Amino acid sequence: MGLKQNLHKLKEKYKGTKMAPAFNAIHTFLYLPNETTHSGGHVRAADDLKRTMNTVIMALVPCLIFGMFNAGYQYHLALGDIQAVSSGFFSSEFWNWDNLVIGLWKVLPLVIVSYGVGLAVEFIFAMIKGHEVEEGYLVTGMLVPLIVPIDIPLWMLTIAVIFGVVIGKEVFGGTGMNILNPALTIRAFLFFAYPTWMSGDKVWVHGAVERVGQPDAISGETILGSLAQSNPAGYDWLDMFYGFIPGSVGETSTLLILLGALFLIYSKIGSWRIMVSAVVGALIMGFIFNSVVDAGIITETSKFYGLMSTEFWQHLIIGGLAFGIVYMATDPVTASQTNKGKWIYGFLIGFISVLIRVFNPAYPEGVMLAILLMNVFAPTIDHYVIQGNIKKRMKRLKVKTA
Amino acid sequence: MSKDIKIKKGLTIRLKGEADKTLSNAPRSRTFAVNPSNFHLITPKMVVKEGAKILAGDTIFYSKSKEEIKFVSPVSGTLTTIARGAKRVITQITIEADSQDSFKDFGSVNPETIEANALKEHLLASGCWPFIKQRPYDVIANPDVSPKAIFVSAYATAPLAADYDYTLKGKEKFLQAALTALGKLTSGQVHVSVGSEAKSPFSDLQGINLHRVSGPHPAGNVGTQIAKIDPVNKGETVWTVSPQDLVIIGELLLTGKFNAERIVALAGSPVKTPKYYRTKIGAEVSTFLYDAGLDEENVRVINGNVLTGNKISPKGFLGYYSDAITVIPEGDDYELFGWNKPVFNKISPSRAMTFSWMFPKKKYDLDTNTNGEHRAFVVTGNYEEVFPLDIYPLQILKACMVQDLDAMEALGMYEVAPEDFALTEFICVSKQPHQEIIRNGLDLMYKEIG
Incomplete structure (x- = not known):
């Protein structure tokens, strides 16, 4: 009782001051506020934006934990300290303390910097503009550490987060108003501002960068990188599905992403329309490429051969496609807002992701660009879907007057 | 001719404290x-x-x-x-x-034979006209415009609403008179919607087009029924009358007296004995509120139902259109970790650690807490689940907020009333005031286009 009363008094004291949004943001994390309905209906459903965002974060946590283990596992494996996993998803080579320690040291700072910097920007804008701190960054802040390479310097991440939140979101008016997915804006900023860092083959395994040119150099390449150079992937498909492969921190385990997707769909937070249609889109594009290869139009000498001949369903388990589809394409603010539009939007994301992946060997991760591209086109898709409804209404009017 | 209307989209909010079907006479209000x-x-x-x-x-x-x-x-x-x-x-x-009402005599008329214009004059002079509302704009009907149809919804699906089959029992004579008369004022038909199973006082009436409605709330909203039967286009007008008001109109026509009697459902979880009371429009609510008794002090008294009614003080008066008084607990308290802990005692359309989907028949005791703060629109696709009209709810709300008259018109603003957005408001994750947004949008259109 004491804490509740004291916080209430503090809230009343700060009411109307510049500090109020900052105080309320923290207060509401502890207590659901005492707001009551003032206009319209007198009761409201249990869900608020915090709960919605929290559900997405819960779906992301398994990916984060797996990413920590994977960071250590890839490091030790590259150094030759340990054997590759041998007994399925719960192999002891993977789930051990040594791996976790490396992961904690590398991944937790990313999480802290992402949340610390991003929320600081949000708080500052909320105080300047005098609105409440909106929860949009809770998910973005969790997504960012999961989609960056493990060895990214923290200063780089800091700059990218500031850029992403300010230019990607706040200039449009904050949460709910942005056109581009903020997490992907951050990722894209990193990619275009520091291309030598982000697109190389050295950043995906911890320790690979600092050993470049040394006798104990290790490869940090992703499967996509190998395939783009028409090298064999070098991994069993089950390893790819489980996620024992190099890649951005949280994107590797398709199994856990699938579980996250099921959780999001089941809790009715994520749009199943977008997820299903994106998967269909990716499969169709992959299948078209497979057919082109089978028809003999593209031969082994072509530089596109490696990724084009990848079996169509394997596109879903390599790289960040699954992660992007489940956690980033479904961002309700930047996706299409109509149900029909969501089908089109999702399908094109899957389709274009694989297209970019195959034809852009310099940076074979197409999902980021595909989602950003479709973010831009989402309002156009909605416009045409809504026009359909408007036309129907016009037609009804004409039938009546005729 | 009878037609079945089946509504799939929607959400029936089951609350505790439904009015028991016993009727008491409320003490005469001073x-x-x-x-x-x-x-x-x-x-x-x-x-x-x-x-x-x-x-x-x-x-x-x-x-x-x-x-x-x-x-x-x-x-x-x-x-x-x-x-x-x-x-x-x-x-x-x-x-x-006065301790006994003395009535002004308006003279009885025969609803079968009266001329349309004379009838209109009669209703206007006797104060019955305000009971007729029109769409577009959801305001009192303009007597100069002839409606293309008249709609009456005798099926209440709103939470804790008065059951029309019960409150209208034995009033068939007045209903028939009112409907026969009103039918003369429209070039089209008089559509009456009743529940699909129950025995309604309307089922045997003549000269009406009876529809049987089933499905979750807002199946009983007259707006939903208009959309399914004969949607309003630009330039058209429809009238809506609520059933208890028909009784007043009918009684006026047959007896010449304006008898403002209402049978009111007093409902809600803090009410000790929720039941029906016979009282009059404008009566002090306290005359029957304390007769039924309240369990709690910190309550909100609502003129109407919890979705569309308006707040009054316990010393307030029964509204002109109300046929229910609902009492629910105030929710002006904090809840520790209310935003992330599993929720069993509140209704939620999602399954985000909320478990109302597991108990579809359970009755809830909701309070007035918003369960969150006001935010920008973020989540999409959830309004459509509870919104049966062929309109894009999120887009029309945004059009209203930016006062884009062209978009509002194109998206179907002529068809809606604030009450149609009560459910989207209820489930809104961003806690936006939908009904207020729509009301302001309609007012703007009325002023600019009228």
């Missing part, structure tokens, strides 16, 4: 009040002064913009105060009632 805010967009012009003696049915004020629309006193007595608010707006007109 004072009555008419609240001009019940009549949206009407500016009252008083015709009686404070201290004047009036009969039940005597005009007390008329609409400044449409002088033939008159508003009459529900009881006989002495007009004691005309309370005014900011800018001298009349907020409440209080009447001290």
Whole structure:
């Protein structure tokens, strides 16, 4: 009782001051506020934006934990300290303390910097503009550490987060108003501002960068990188599905992403329309490429051969496609807002992701660009879907007057 | 001709404290009040002064913009105060009632034979016109415009609403008279919707087009039924009348008396014995509220149902259109970790650690807490799940917020009323005031396009 009363008094004291949004943001994390309905209906459903965002974060946590283990596992494996996993998803080579320690040291700072910097920007804008701190960054802040390479310097991440939140979101008016997915804006900023860092083959395994040119150099390449150079992937498909492969921190385990997707769909937070249609889109594009290869139009000498001949369903388990589809394409603010539009939007994301992946060997991760591209086109898709409804209404009017 | 309307999208909110089907006579209220805010967009012009003696049915004020629309006193007595608010707006007109009502006699008419114009004059003069509402704009009908159809919903799906089959029992004669008469004022049909199973007093009436409705709330909203039967296009008007108001109109036609009697459902979880009361429009709510008894002190008393009613004090008066008084606990308290802990005692359309989906038949005890703070629109696709009209709810709300008249018109603003957005407001994750947004949008259109 004491804490509740004291916080209430503090809230009343700060009411109307510049500090109020900052105080309320923290207060509401502890207590659901005492707001009551003032206009319209007198009761409201249990869900608020915090709960919605929290559900997405819960779906992301398994990916984060797996990413920590994977960071250590890839490091030790590259150094030759340990054997590759041998007994399925719960192999002891993977789930051990040594791996976790490396992961904690590398991944937790990313999480802290992402949340610390991003929320600081949000708080500052909320105080300047005098609105409440909106929860949009809770998910973005969790997504960012999961989609960056493990060895990214923290200063780089800091700059990218500031850029992403300010230019990607706040200039449009904050949460709910942005056109581009903020997490992907951050990722894209990193990619275009520091291309030598982000697109190389050295950043995906911890320790690979600092050993470049040394006798104990290790490869940090992703499967996509190998395939783009028409090298064999070098991994069993089950390893790819489980996620024992190099890649951005949280994107590797398709199994856990699938579980996250099921959780999001089941809790009715994520749009199943977008997820299903994106998967269909990716499969169709992959299948078209497979057919082109089978028809003999593209031969082994072509530089596109490696990724084009990848079996169509394997596109879903390599790289960040699954992660992007489940956690980033479904961002309700930047996706299409109509149900029909969501089908089109999702399908094109899957389709274009694989297209970019195959034809852009310099940076074979197409999902980021595909989602950003479709973010831009989402309002156009909605416009045409809504026009359909408007036309129907016009037609009804004409039938009546005729 | 009868047609079945099946509604799939929607959400029935089951609350505790449903009114028991027993009828009591509420003690005679000492004072009555008419609240001009019940009549949206009407500016009252008083015709009686404070201290004047009036009969039940005597005009007390008329609409400044449409002088033939008159508003009459529900009881006989002495007009004691005309309370005014900011800018001298009349907020409440209080009447001290006589112990027995004496009625002004408007003369009985035969609804079968009366001419349309004479009928219109009769309804306007007797103060029955305000019971007729129109769409577009959801305001009192404009008597100069002939509607293409008239809609009556006799099926209540709103939480804790009065059951029409019960409150209208035995009133068939008045209903028939009112519907026969109103049918003369439209070139089209009179559509009456009733529940698909129950035995309704409307089932045997003549000269109406009866529809049987089933499905979750808002199946009983007249707006939903209009959309399914004969949607409003630009330039068209439909009228809606609520069933208990039909009884008043019918009684006026047959007996010549304006009898403002209402059977009101008193419901809600803090009410000790929720049941039905016979009272009059404008009566003090406290006359029956404390007869039924309250379990709690910190409650909100609502004129109408929890989705569309308006807040009154326990000393307030029954609204002009209300047929229910709902009482729910106030929720002005903090809840530790309320935003992330599993929720079993509140309704939620999602399954985000909320478990109302597991108990579809359970009745809930909701309070007035918003369960979160106001935010920008973020989540998409959830309004459509509970919104059966062929309209994009999120887009029309945004059009209203930016006051884009063209978009509002194109997206179907002529078809909607604030109450149609009560459910989207209920489930809104961003806690936006949908009904207020739509009301402001309609007012803007009325002013600019009218």
